[in-house]
Amino acid sequence: MRVGVVTFPGSLDDADAQRAVRIGGHDAVPLWHGDHDLRQVDAVVLPGGFSYGDYLRCGAISRFSPVMAEVVEAAGRGLPVLGICNGFQILCESHLLPGALIRNDHRKFVCRDQRLRIENNRTPWTSSYAEGAEITIVLKNGEGGYVADQPTLDRLEGEGRVVARYLDDNPNGSLRDIAGVTNERGNVVGLMPHPEHAVEELTGSGVDGLGFFTSLVVDAFA
Amino acid sequence: MARVVVDVMPKPEILDPQGKAVHGALPRLGFTGVTDVRQGKRFELEVEGEASEDVLASVREMAETLLSNPVIENYSVRVEDDA
Amino acid sequence: MARVVVDVMPKPEILDPQGKAVHGALPRLGFTGVTDVRQGKRFELEVEGEASEDVLASVREMAETLLSNPVIENYSVRVEDDA
Amino acid sequence: MLDTVSHAAQDADHEQPWAELGLKSDEYARIREILGRRPTSSELAMYSVMWSEHCSYKSSKVHLKQFGEIPQETPVGKMLAGIGENAGVIDIGQGYAVTFKIESHNHPSYVEPYQGAATGVGGIVRDILAMGARPVAVMDPLRFGPLDADDTHRVLPGIVAGVGGYGNCLGLPNIGGEAVFDESYVGNPLVNALCVGVLRHEDLHLAKAAGTGNRVILYGARTGGDGIGGVSVLASETFDEGGPAKRPSVQVGDPFMEKLLIECTLELFAAGVVTGIQDLGGAGLSCATSELASAGDGGMHVDLDLVPLRDSTLAPEEILMSESQERMMAVVEPADVARFLEICAKWDVEATDIGEVTDTGRLQIDWHGEQVVDVPPRSVAHDGPTYHRPFERPESQDALQADRAEDLPRPSGGDELRATLLRLLASPNLCDKSWITDQYDRYVRGNTVLAQPSDSGMVRVDEETNLGVAVATDCNGRFARLDPYAGAQLALVESYRNVATGGARPLAVSDCLNFGSPEDPAVMWQFAEACRGLKDACVELGIPVTGGNVSLYNQTGTTAILPTPVVAVLGVIEDVTRRTPTGFREAGHEIVLLGE
Numbered sequence: 015m016r017v018g019v020v021t022f023p024g025s026l027d028d029a030d031a032q033r034a035v036r037i038g039g040h041d042a043v044p045l046w047h048g049d050h051d052l053r054q055v056d057a058v059v060l061p062g063g064f065s066y067g068d069y070l071r072c073g074a075i076s077r078f079s080p081v082m083a084e085v086v087e088a089a090g091r092g093l094p095v096l097g098i099c100n101g102f103q104i105l106c107e108s109h110l111l112p113g114a115l116i117r118n119d120h121r122k123f124v125c126r127d128q129r130l131r132i133e134n135n136r137t138p139w140t141s142s143y144a145e146g147a148e149i150t151i152v153l154k155n156g157e158g159g160y161v162a163d164q165p166t167l168d169r170l171e172g173e174g175r176v177v178a179r180y181l182d183d184n185p186n187g188s189l190r191d192i193a194g195v196t197n198e199r200g201n202v203v204g205l206m207p208h209p210e211h212a213v214e215e216l217t218g219s220g221v222d223g224l225g226f227f228t229s230l231v232v233d234a235f236a
Numbered sequence: 237m238a239r240v241v242v243d244v245m246p247k248p249e250i251l252d253p254q255g256k257a258v259h260g261a262l263p264r265l266g267f268t269g270v271t272d273v274r275q276g277k278r279f280e281l282e283v284e285g286e287a288s289e290d291v292l293a294s295v296r297e298m299a300e301t302l303l304s305n306p307v308i309e310n311y312s313v314r315v316e317d318d319a
Numbered sequence: 320m321a322r323v324v325v326d327v328m329p330k331p332e333i334l335d336p337q338g339k340a341v342h343g344a345l346p347r348l349g350f351t352g353v354t355d356v357r358q359g360k361r362f363e364l365e366v367e368g369e370a371s372e373d374v375l376a377s378v379r380e381m382a383e384t385l386l387s388n389p390v391i392e393n394y395s396v397r398v399e400d401d402a
Numbered sequence: 403m404l405d406t407v408s409h410a411a412q413d414a415d416h417e418q419p420w421a422e423l424g425l426k427s428d429e430y431a432r433i434r435e436i437l438g439r440r441p442t443s444s445e446l447a448m449y450s451v452m453w454s455e456h457c458s459y460k461s462s463k464v465h466l467k468q469f470g471e472i473p474q475e476t477p478v479g480k481m482l483a484g485i486g487e488n489a490g491v492i493d494i495g496q497g498y499a500v501t502f503k504i505e506s507h508n509h510p511s512y513v514e515p516y517q518g519a520a521t522g523v524g525g526i527v528r529d530i531l532a533m534g535a536r537p538v539a540v541m542d543p544l545r546f547g548p549l550d551a552d553d554t555h556r557v558l559p560g561i562v563a564g565v566g567g568y569g570n571c572l573g574l575p576n577i578g579g580e581a582v583f584d585e586s587y588v589g590n591p592l593v594n595a596l597c598v599g600v601l602r603h604e605d606l607h608l609a610k611a612a613g614t615g616n617r618v619i620l621y622g623a624r625t626g627g628d629g630i631g632g633v634s635v636l637a638s639e640t641f642d643e644g645g646p647a648k649r650p651s652v653q654v655g656d657p658f659m660e661k662l663l664i665e666c667t668l669e670l671f672a673a674g675v676v677t678g679i680q681d682l683g684g685a686g687l688s689c690a691t692s693e694l695a696s697a698g699d700g701g702m703h704v705d706l707d708l709v710p711l712r713d714s715t716l717a718p719e720e721i722l723m724s725e726s727q728e729r730m731m732a733v734v735e736p737a738d739v740a741r742f743l744e745i746c747a748k749w750d751v752e753a754t755d756i757g758e759v760t761d762t763g764r765l766q767i768d769w770h771g772e773q774v775v776d777v778p779p780r781s782v783a784h785d786g787p788t789y790h791r792p793f794e795r796p797e798s799q800d801a802l803q804a805d806r807a808e809d810l811p812r813p814s815g816g817d818e819l820r821a822t823l824l825r826l827l828a829s830p831n832l833c834d835k836s837w838i839t840d841q842y843d844r845y846v847r848g849n850t851v852l853a854q855p856s857d858s859g860m861v862r863v864d865e866e867t868n869l870g871v872a873v874a875t876d877c878n879g880r881f882a883r884l885d886p887y888a889g890a891q892l893a894l895v896e897s898y899r900n901v902a903t904g905g906a907r908p909l910a911v912s913d914c915l916n917f918g919s920p921e922d923p924a925v926m927w928q929f930a931e932a933c934r935g936l937k938d939a940c941v942e943l944g945i946p947v948t949g950g951n952v953s954l955y956n957q958t959g960t961t962a963i964l965p966t967p968v969v970a971v972l973g974v975i976e977d978v979t980r981r982t983p984t985g986f987r988e989a990g991h992e993i994v995l996l997g998e
């Protein structure tokens with residue numbers, strides 16, 4: 015499959031996401047924030063980083079880039095979209111996902127290997143994990159606290175739209191330990207930790223993140 | 237030239253880790269009598285010409301779409317007199 | 320109960336990367352006519368009792384030592400009427 | 403009234419505030435001699451900042467000279483650029499080269515911990531970028547007062563947040579550093595920052611303005627009043643009433659701008675539109691224009707009115723000395739200017755053609771149509787004063803050395819030994835550093851093979867061949883205090899070992915020499931001894947010093963910090979999959995003690 019990876023000004027993990035896409039067995043297609051063009055990709059990854067410096071609110075400015083208009087439109091048609099960290103923030107700002115990400119409760123940037131439970135393996139990004147699988151991948155963020163109002167949180171839980179949850183210590187004050195969520199249709203996934211930093215034994219925190227990039231294939235064959 | 241101020245504050249029901257940290261630090265610094273602290277943002281916009289109703293409408297739109305996130309924040313817009 | 324507001328802004332001569340980023344984004348969103356944007360912080364403090372001179376003096380001290388960084392920021396303190 | 407060159411030639415007796423700018427009377431006399439007239443206030447601004455200790459190395463260069471006697475090659479190849487360039491560049495094989503350098507930002511970090519540390523990272527990253535390299539990792543050796551000192555509480559959280567805030571936002575993994583606590587750093591923390599960059603041999607770029615008619619382009623952030631508190635005495639002379647607005651002496655960093663600057667600059671290199679390049683660091687435009695022109699083959703003409711300003715009230719002296727961050731200067735052939743500007747526009751980076759390379763041999767700068775600078779560029783950039791400061795081993799050194807560790811009480815029995823061990827493990831200098839390192843992104847770019855808690859940081863350079871580089875920094879200031887000659891050598895060999903134990907072959911050294919006041923003969927002796935020690939050990943190990951930085955006047959009152967020659971060693975590893983991580987891996991492995 016052709017998986018697009020968008021570079022915004024200030025994207026940092028775009029090259030890493032491209033590498034992970036390739037290791038996952040797909041073609042990585044670079045996409046540019048200023049283009050009204052998704053280059054006929056079959057899925058899109060919005061990578062981590064500090065787009066526009068994260069100065070206003072993370073993701074607030076990127077959301078208005080030309081490419082996001084295309085992503086929003088394509089997501090509406092069911093295109094698989096994965097937002098990692100800053101990408102998750104952009105998806106929330108774009109209203110493709112509910113809730114918002116705020117400053118970590120301890121108010122410091124945190125970088126560590128984090129244990130998660132995959133709560134929903136019915137998305138195109140998580141289908142190669144067993145439901146309830148416990149994995150360790152890299153977490154690194156300054157504004158990763160997931161918040162939403164109670165009814166929204168209840169609905170997410172009730173509809174099984176919490177994709178991943180933090181295990182052990184909650185690293186950033188996210189409500190109900192939420193690490194990732196999906197939209198109603200299940201094609202758009204936002205995740206605070208970084209599976210693209212867990213795809214090689216040599217670097218990162220092991221290979222537990224690879225499933226996010228191999229799931230697309232499993233899904234295609236399903 | 238006019239100065240328009242946009243204040244953006246976390247909604248009351250939303251967690252405010254920064255305000256909470258400030259509040260927690262006050263007693264340690266010997267300040268008592270503060271029952272709550274919330275931390276938000278203040279934007280000062282310099283606009284060309286008068287702060288007309290049109291200009292204010294446009295600033296309100298900026299506040300609504302860009303400067304605040306309505307999921308977690310409220311905003312208010314006002315013209316600063318002494319600008 | 321009174322509400323005291325502390326506004327903290329980057330000093331005019333100091334670079335304000337945040338305001339710059341916002342200012343840079345406005346034209347792309349179709350907003351013209353804004354010549355400068357500065358981004359600072361706004362703190363809302365709820366204090367017990369009246370906002371007396373004593374209370375304000377103590378808030379000023381908080382602003383000076385905790386809420387602002389006097390090397391790069393200015394602050395102002397005022398009582399919010401409608402609290 | 404504007405102090406122009408022709409005005410300065412006529413009005414020879416005008417009193418100038420050279421002393422306030424830190425110049426000595428003989429230095430001021432020397433400037434008049436070079437120019438054959440008094441300097442204009444703009445020229446005085448340039449000379450004063452370029453002839454400062456920080457930029458001219460006037461107290462240290464007689465000692466640093468000996469690093470040039472070390473054979474200029476590494477165990478595996480040649481040095482592609484050495485001391486004197488922005489950073490040294492060494493060959494690591496397969497067509498790759500690496501550049502690395504360590505620098506201090508001590509004083510700014512004391513004044514404003516977050517921004518001081520942040521801009522320290524920003525500055526060293528631009529040095530590496532200016533060589534034509536992609537920055538790939540950073541490190542941050544830090545020194546603080548005791549963990550429970552008030553001053554440490556004031557500076558430590560901000561310094562760590564600043565290093566992290568800037569480096570994380572640039573997308574550069576932090577692969578190691580140091581956090582050392584000692585009484586002598588109260589009121590004088592040390593913030594050293596290191597950056598490593600990778601390039602292909604053919605991508606090497608040097609800081610020189612060659613080719614008459616080539617354009618001089620300033621790009622990146624606008625110029626503001628940052629860091630020019632001192633020079634405002636000059637500017638105020640040229641204002642009739644009121645003087646200029648208050649000028650901040652601190653700089654605020656914009657890491658997002660720097661990230662754009664990195665990507666933009668790398669694309670400019672790839673497009674082949676850069677003939678010379680220099681980053682704007684400490685002395686801003688004064689440094690960039692004079693160094694580029696001095697290293698070139700002609701002169702340079704700049705129209706200062708074209709410099710984009712953040713603050714329109716700045717005077718020419720202030721524009722020349724501004725330390726605004728995130729700026730670069732490039733020399734570009736006229737035919738390439740359009741392409742150059744186009745690439746900058748793609749990255750939202752403002753770029754302005756402000757002048758040209760000339761054949762006059764002079765650096766000439768205009769303001770409002772009149773000439774305010776006309777100097778031989780070399781006299782500003784390279785011919786600064788040289789001091790042979792007196793140095794002498796202090797007598798107190800004898801007593802210090804006589805007080806031997808053997809005289810300390812020893813634990814007797816298992817309980818005491820256990821208590822001693824626990825105390826050691828809990829001591830700030832040995833304890834776990836994750837409160838610091840958790841605030842740094844060590845994974846970004848996906849090539850980090852070793853980072854904390856390893857002895858050295860290691861990054862993969864080539865994903866196909868698994869070629870990589872490793873870097874470590876070390877210094878024990880207490881050893882250096884006891885014997886600066888041996889202390890510097892111990893710093894070097896510790897770094898060397900830390901690189902080697904990771905599995906890499908040590909190749910080259912960069913050093914950051916943090917000392918007290920050079921005006922104190924005892925401190926100067928420490929400095930001289932440390933340089934001599936470092937040089938002798940490098941000769942012995944067969945590795946060159948490729949560059950570094952000197953930070954003097956690190957003292958609180960009259961008390962100097964421990965002599966702190968931080969030594970960074972870079973090594974190469976052919977196959978990063980064969981690296982050796984730190985720590986016991988598996989039960990059943992044998993434990994072997996090597997060495998004495």
Ligand SMILES: Nc1ncnc2c1ncn2[C@@H]1O[C@H](COP(=O)(O)OP(=O)(O)O)[C@@H](O)[C@H]1O
Nearest residue numbers: 542544578579580581832835839853854855856
């Ligand atoms: N300021 C820092 N920045 C980044 N890494 C650091 C810093 N301080 C310590 N480290 C890392 O933490 C680990 C342990 O540090 P330290 O206790 O000083 O070990 P050692 O004594 O072996 O050098 C090392 O990998 C070191 O690089």
